[in-house]
Amino acid sequence: MRGESSEQVLNGQKIFEELFIIEGGNFNKAGEVASRIKVILKNMGIPDELVRRAALVAYESEINIVSYAKQGYMKLTVNPDLIMIESIDEGEGIVDIELAMQEGYSTANDRIREMGFGAGMGLCNIKNYSDYFDLRSKIGKGTYLKMIIESQQKNPKTE
């Protein structure tokens, strides 16, 4: 699941990056990357509340990749100002983004529902918990999600 991790200094700012691979359809592993991201952020000494929000958006998007794509990646970037999580998958893509963003809309199958998912809340939840959120998708190609959590909370989110 782990890819390369790197730490570099750019303009005097320390930047941490790590890439993770996510296997579509493998529900046994679903959530491993989010757990891993949580440990990394905790070890960096980032406040619990920010770690929790980052882990949550990572988990929701990881579950979506496992549920709706054949293969995907997640990239974690941390600098002193923000935590950025990007999720990229090679899946079916989202036909109607506006519809997918509506609470309650879901195309989840029985297998996903059996595990307690598929209520059509994930994307709304991701949006609620990130300071910046961008979703792009190409039908038949895949989906790209960018989620940013700022370290300095300008507009504190509800926990």
Add this chain to the structure above:
Amino acid sequence: MTLQDVKDILDAEMIVGGDKLDMEVKTAFGADLMSDVLAYAKAGSLLLTGLTNPQVIRTANVLDIAAIIVVRGKKPPQETVNLADEMHIPILCTKYILFETAGRLYQKGIVGCVEKVQSKS
């Protein structure tokens, strides 16, 4: 109250986390839908659920849930137990149904981690 009190009130069996019985808990959330747990449950709360797959533990880990109470006499499979052990998340099993479990805890002072959900604009 402590996790030991929760265990006594629910006549529950401790599956994982016997070393955490003195942990203090004040709030809880109950659902069989992990999507809802992710949207509403708060850090430090008990999670009351009838689901026993490993995703319950993953969800609890992401949210910093204090402990999981498995209701309706269900027993979590070994893979769930192993993951909970690894992540230091206590699991208690009770024979009471979700409603009865929630009622018994509420009567003794545990409250919901959110009282009412915010209406969406």
